[in-house]
Amino acid sequence: MQEPLIYIDGEFYAKSSAKISVFDHGFLYGDGVFEGIRVYGGVVFKLREHVERLYRSAKAIRLEIPMTVDEMVDAVIKTVRVNGFRDAYIRLVVTRGVGDLGLDPRKCGKPSVIVIVEQLEPILGAQSRETGVKLIISSTRRDPVYATSHEVKSLNYLNSILAKLEAIAAGADDAVMLDSRGFVSEATGANIFVVRSGVLVTPPVTAGILPGITRAFVMELARRLGIPVEERDITPTELLTSDEVFLTGTGAEIVPVAMISGVKIGKIVPGPITSKIIGEFDRIKSDPSNGVKAL
Numbered sequence: 173m174q175e176p177l178i179y180i181d182g183e184f185y186a187k188s189s190a191k192i193s194v195f196d197h198g199f200l201y202g203d204g205v206f207e208g209i210r211v212y213g214g215v216v217f218k219l220r221e222h223v224e225r226l227y228r229s230a231k232a233i234r235l236e237i238p239m240t241v242d243e244m245v246d247a248v249i250k251t252v253r254v255n256g257f258r259d260a261y262i263r264l265v266v267t268r269g270v271g272d273l274g275l276d277p278r279k280c281g282k283p284s285v286i287v288i289v290e291q292l293e294p295i296l297g298a299q300s301r302e303t304g305v306k307l308i309i310s311s312t313r314r315d316p317v318y319a320t321s322h323e324v325k326s327l328n329y330l331n332s333i334l335a336k337l338e339a340i341a342a343g344a345d346d347a348v349m350l351d352s353r354g355f356v357s358e359a360t361g362a363n364i365f366v367v368r369s370g371v372l373v374t375p376p377v378t379a380g381i382l383p384g385i386t387r388a389f390v391m392e393l394a395r396r397l398g399i400p401v402e403e404r405d406i407t408p409t410e411l412l413t414s415d416e417v418f419l420t421g422t423g424a425e426i427v428p429v430a431m432i433s434g435v436k437i438g439k440i441v442p443g444p445i446t447s448k449i450i451g452e453f454d455r456i457k458s459d460p461s462n463g464v465k466a467l
């Protein structure tokens with residue numbers, strides 16, 4: 173099989189020769205921003221929303237992306253087209269660029285723009301949507317909003333990686349992270365929803381979470397299906413005693429949760445409301461009205 177082609181600053185490189193400098197501050201300090209995007213049936217799902225979030229993340233870290241939103245959308249579409257993948261995962265990365273060994277971002281020349289397209293199973297496993305996943309509640313808290321908040325999708329994911337390592341050590345698939353106040357925030361790379369007495373509840377953005385694009389779409393789908401939706405703080409006890417729990421993310425997609433810290437969630441997995449939402453998501457995810465047609 174031919175190697176995938178990777179876009180770096182306007183040129184395409186075979187995967188094995190797609191490289192950036194070790195002096196890039198994205199590598200040295202995690203100084204940069206990114207997006208994970210999926211392609212369903214040739215349609216790049218919510219491409220504009222992802223690119224707009226990328227620019228908001230960049231603005232929050234005072235990184236000026238050297239191209240317009242439209243040029244970025246075109247670069248992504250071009251990369252999907254040259255690779256010809258109708259179902260794929262896209263990683264869009266903007267780094268601070270090449271600098272010296274000091275932190276000062278003013279020393280960095282031009283930010284680098286990288287687009288990777290690969291075929292990727294759901295990140296928590298292809299079986300995860302049928303069997304559900306096992307979570308722990310991590311002892312690592314989500315970074316507070318006055319620090320390296322996950323509202324910004326930055327290249328610095330150590331906060332999530334520490335929680336992920338704790339989940340792996342405990343034999344779980346992933347971890348729920350609490351915010352600095354002790355309320356539920358999100359999983360390491362996915363947002364979280366609970367169902368209580370027929371109401372879909374998810375933490376508000378003020379819990380320091382990433383405002384997920386799948387999260388927003390799931391809230392919209394639920395409302396269309398007549399399921400009431402609330403954004404409010406969730407306590408760890410509420411989490412463990414909910415009727416259903418599921419995660420949402422571009423990489424993970426929609427994943428039911430079967431167990432949290434040894435406590436079995438609900439009666440059946442996936443629960444009825446989770447199943448309904450997964451069914452509706454699958455039915456419309458490749459509709460061109462939900463993204464940009466590339467192939």
Ligand code: PXG
Nearest residue numbers: 360361362363382384385386387421422423
């Ligand atoms: N929260 C966080 C912290 C994320 O990183 C989401 C929520 C879901 O957002 P979207 O917009 O995709 O619905 C993410 C996205 C991984 C992995 O390996 C996950 C993400 C990015 C890169 C890798 O699980 N997350």
